[in-house]
Amino acid sequence: MQSSLNIYNTFGRVTTDQFKQYILPLKNKLYRFALSFVSNEADAKDVVQDVMIKSWQRIEDIDAIKNLEAWCITMTKNRCLDLIRKKGRHNLDLDDQLHIASREPSPLEKTVTDDSMKRIESLIEDLPDNQRAVITLRDIEGYTYKEIAKILELDMNHVKVLLHRSRMAIKSKLEGLYTT
Amino acid sequence: MENIRIDQLEQKFWNGQTTPEEEIEIKSWLSSHDKTKSKAALHDYFQSLDLAREKTLEQSFDDEMIKLIAPKKKTFSIRPLLRVAAAILIVFVAYFALRPTTQPDQMADHSEFVDTFEDSERAYLEVKKALMMVSTNMNSGLKHTQMLGKFDEAKTQMRNN
Numbered sequence: 001m002q003s004s005l006n007i008y009n010t011f012g013r014v015t016t017d018q019f020k021q022y023i024l025p026l027k028n029k030l031y032r033f034a035l036s037f038v039s040n041e042a043d044a045k046d047v048v049q050d051v052m053i054k055s056w057q058r059i060e061d062i063d064a065i066k067n068l069e070a071w072c073i074t075m076t077k078n079r080c081l082d083l084i085r086k087k088g089r090h091n092l093d094l095d096d097q098l099h100i101a102s103r104e105p106s107p108l109e110k111t112v113t114d115d116s117m118k119r120i121e122s123l124i125e126d127l128p129d130n131q132r133a134v135i136t137l138r139d140i141e142g143y144t145y146k147e148i149a150k151i152l153e154l155d156m157n158h159v160k161v162l163l164h165r166s167r168m169a170i171k172s173k174l175e176g177l178y179t180t
Numbered sequence: 181m182e183n184i185r186i187d188q189l190e191q192k193f194w195n196g197q198t199t200p201e202e203e204i205e206i207k208s209w210l211s212s213h214d215k216t217k218s219k220a221a222l223h224d225y226f227q228s229l230d231l232a233r234e235k236t237l238e239q240s241f242d243d244e245m246i247k248l249i250a251p252k253k254k255t256f257s258i259r260p261l262l263r264v265a266a267a268i269l270i271v272f273v274a275y276f277a278l279r280p281t282t283q284p285d286q287m288a289d290h291s292e293f294v295d296t297f298e299d300s301e302r303a304y305l306e307v308k309k310a311l312m313m314v315s316t317n318m319n320s321g322l323k324h325t326q327m328l329g330k331f332d333e334a335k336t337q338m339r340n341n
Contacts, residue, residue: 016250024245028236035235045237049245056249120228140232142200164196171194174221 023055026069029141030076036136037080039125043087047079073151077133119177123170130154131166138163190222 027048034044051072124132133152137143145163149156189206192198198206207226215223297303 016246019249020242020246024242027241027245031237032232032235045241048237049241049248052245053248116224117228117231120225121232136232139229144200160196167194167196170225171221174225178217178220 019056022068023052023072026072027052029069030072032140033073033133033136034076034080036124036132036140037077037129038083043083047076047083050079051075067150070147070151073137074153077152081129116177120170120174123173124166127166127169131162131169134159134162135166135170186219190219193222 030048030051031044034047035041038044038047054075055068055072124135127135130152134148137148137151138145143151145156145159148154149159152159154162186206186209189198189202189209192202193206206222210219210223210226213219297306
């Protein structure tokens, strides 16, 4: 993760180029993280857009924020939780089903066994919010325990416990599938 | 030996105790070995993570974002400039139309003659000189009027004859 940033130009204002250089590259990480909460691609995209606009509007404070990436991810988590509260989980799941049906598979998706991949995806989706967030940040994005603890505002030992529980849950369900 | 190592790493992984380096080791082992029944869960899980990392936003998202945050370009309009030009023109016209008819420099010419000399004798001589000049010019003017008088006499004689 990036450490402190000096994103101010000589006039003390952040230019569009600096937005492209520092904020926009976070889009995919934020998108995948948002997906782990809201499942629906359109909602995840809206959340990322919202977070980026918010970070742009609060650009004056960014100088004081030591880790822009962690700050954006925390904001993404909060926006997702707000959205879930607002829309309700049930609606999100229905939207998601419609979206999966219309999405174009990537080259890798075509080569792997779709069924087992989708099964794992749904196993992750079924995890409780905190476990799903930890597993996304650790296994997909590769953050350290310390970074995850900071992003999710949790104790590091709690992060380790959540990761252990989530992986064990996935393992037991996967083994159940392969033995039957 | 290799199998014992990977079994230990797998156990550690599911327990959530592996380091990032050990996870790289597992990934590397899985990519160089065929999928077996005993490692099927681990194999598919790592593959699903690769698949999840492929989920990205398109370029069109960047374009939308830039549009949203970019400052709006100010369009150049000639209208305010025309307004300023018209105001300046009105001020100029008003100034020339309403300024006093007596020129200040003309007044200054008259004032030249006031209290020019401090010495009264010299002032008297200057006045005398001026009056002499007026008198000379008047005499030369009278010569011309005398000629007119002759013309007038001749006209009277002709009328009488």
